[in-house]
Amino acid sequence: MVEYTDYAYYRENAHGNLIPEDDFSKAALKASVFVKHLTHGRVSDTFELDYPQFVDEIKLAVCAAAEVFYETDKRLREHGGREVQTENNDGYSVTYANVSESGGLPGEQQALSAVRPYLSDTGLLYCGVM
Numbered sequence: 447m448v449e450y451t452d453y454a455y456y457r458e459n460a461h462g463n464l465i466p467e468d469d470f471s472k473a474a475l476k477a478s479v480f481v482k483h484l485t486h487g488r489v490s491d492t493f494e495l496d497y498p499q500f501v502d503e504i505k506l507a508v509c510a511a512a513e514v515f516y517e518t519d520k521r522l523r524e525h526g527g528r529e530v531q532t533e534n535n536d537g538y539s540v541t542y543a544n545v546s547e548s549g550g551l552p553g554e555q556q557a558l559s560a561v562r563p564y565l566s567d568t569g570l571l572y573c574g575v576m
Contacts, residue, residue: 448491449474450481451505451512457560459502460509465516473519477511480557485570501566518553 453470456462465473481504482489494501565571 447475447479447482450478450489450493450508456509456512460506462509462513464513469516470512471514471549474514475509476515477557479510480511480554481508481561481565484558484561485565486573488570497568497570500565500568500570503568504570507561507564510564511557514553514557514560518556522552527539 449471451474453474456465456470456474487505489497492576493504495503497504563572
């Protein structure tokens with residue numbers, strides 16, 4: 447499994463500036479696996495040959511998901527590996543989500559929301575046979 451995009455594409459084409467270069471590879475790999483899962487394996491290591499008409503959409507989707515996963519990992523490190531459900535700075539209180547309440551992997555729902563605009567008109571999210 448390889449990352450579906452690189453840091454140069456992230457900076458130049460996606461106009462990203464949230465993820466430092468040293469952390470990009472980890473976030474991009476996680477995002478690439480997520481996009482492969484969402485597309486039911488249609489987007490794989492050969493996506494540039496398989497779907498030349500959607501190369502930019504796929505790479506932009508990976509960049510968007512990478513930012514979500516980077517921010518999520520950063521938040522988890524700051525809170526001892528726990529996902530914050532609510533936070534209040536008036537007297538400071540934090541409520542942490544249970545794994546079952548969060549609906550899966552941390553950041554997964556936000557990543558889906560970030561990816562969907564790029565892939566929604568491609569047919570790659572379709573569950574059936576193409």
